[in-house]
Amino acid sequence: MDFIPPTLEKITEAHSRIQDYIHRTPILTSKSINEITGAEIYFKCENFQKIGAFKIRGATNAVFQLEDNITAVATHSSGNHAQAVAYAGKLRGLKAYIVMPENAPKVKVKAVKGYGAEVIFCEPNQKAREEALNKVVERTGAAFIHPYDNEQVICGQATASKELLEDTPRLDIVMTPVGGGGLLSGTSLTVNYLSKGTKVIAGEPAGADDAYRSFNSDQIFPSVNPKTIADGLLTSLGQRNYSVIKEYVDSIICVDDQEIIAAMQLIWERMKIVIEPSSAVPLAALIKNKAEFTNKKVGIILSGGNVDLGKLPF
């Protein structure tokens, strides 16, 4: 692995580059969830972010660093990165082409089209996505913005935990979900640079546990036929992301869909906020391994809020 992780300076530059286009999202606490879990939790609410998810951070950072001769951008995504590239492209006046799996939540497809992007549907697996994407890039000359295996995207996603650390007391642990690893790798870098000694722990759906298996091995196991309600976490871990995660993350905890749904319901009922299933994965992991978090100050990044209200699991 010869990927050199981005420096703190690059993350700070990314933050300056994107901050006029994103929200500095609020950090919420819940007395009753603290009582239930025995931890002191600070929720960084990226569900309130532009396009409803943290993905706008990485996409905006990447799109705004493209050369001036680029006229279009393209990507494949199960949803939030799709919206992010569509929105960031629009901000910079570029045409956006988005490859989406045909089972992507309707609300996400609608939003992508709402930003003026062209949607190309494909079968819901990694191979089909990449093939469709390659065809689009060949046809249009669009610049491909990878959802996570991209240094600029990692730097952008790293800014969420930068804000979290700046806006809370010193944290013992920072948690994120892990799918492709963009948010987790960026988070682990930020925490390493700004808050040494703070652990980074990820939650992952048991039905899409490629990051868990890869992390506890010496190679990347691709995600094959993943099945989980956390539709944002179906993708395979990226190369760059893997090398960072392997170095800077402390552990990954797997949770099943029932645990994810229970944590999601807890957040909806007690905090009165809408989060998507992927966002609930870290809290589910915390609840599963409760003892490890007792009396700890824990920052959790709630990754997004784009849920299909017609298909809720309650």
Place this chain on the structure above:
Amino acid sequence: MDFIPPTLEKITEAHSRIQDYIHRTPILTSKSINEITGAEIYFKCENFQKIGAFKIRGATNAVFQLEDNITAVATHSSGNHAQAVAYAGKLRGLKAYIVMPENAPKVKVKAVKGYGAEVIFCEPNQKAREEALNKVVERTGAAFIHPYDNEQVICGQATASKELLEDTPRLDIVMTPVGGGGLLSGTSLTVNYLSKGTKVIAGEPAGADDAYRSFNSDQIFPSVNPKTIADGLLTSLGQRNYSVIKEYVDSIICVDDQEIIAAMQLIWERMKIVIEPSSAVPLAALIKNKAEFTNKKVGIILSGGNVDLGKLPF
């Protein structure tokens, strides 16, 4: 009608009395909802309030003014006032007895019991509620805290719009839902005292339109067999509330359940917050009479967020 409306001084006193026990809830805006409606809307988020609804304001104000020899409190409520009295009673160390209709949302019943209150179920109509309540008061000597037809409760509910006016630019219109009229009467007084010229407009479910009919007449029409998804607005308008509303409210707009559900979905999807159907009624009214609100600065009180996730209308 010889009810003398509470003065601004009483409302200000209520605010001082309760402010250590309640949240000063945030005011949120939504660019996309502003674009859709053509209005500039400021949402006062009482769904984030203690017990998940504005009702804690009135209940706390009333409970903390009881004589020291009182040992218990009682009320009847379809839900949020029940939790409010249970919680306020607990704060003051008083036993609470709560009469609830047997069709009250499970989440509300659970919460009331969670505050240590005793729940007495009755048939879902005004007569059954009052009979059950009278029995409890006779048996226990508890002080009855009326959900809305009570001066202290009106003063407490009036504090939500006091904060709204203090925390926003000058508003052209303030909107609330109307059920028993506690929030609407309190709001109309505050607006009259603090922001003369600002209109007060209520939204009411067409299936429980007793306030609309009473407002446009010279007498109170009781709510008979009301049917609406807005379970917080099934009650009949109170005497004190009616006399204030008749004098200080500008208009009441009725909306059907489909309009309420559409407005609720808009808020969930665009703002990523959980509100109960009653909270969506003012926005539904605004959307229905859109022209009246174009380019206006409108404050909307989102009354609560206690919704049964197992019974969503989407």
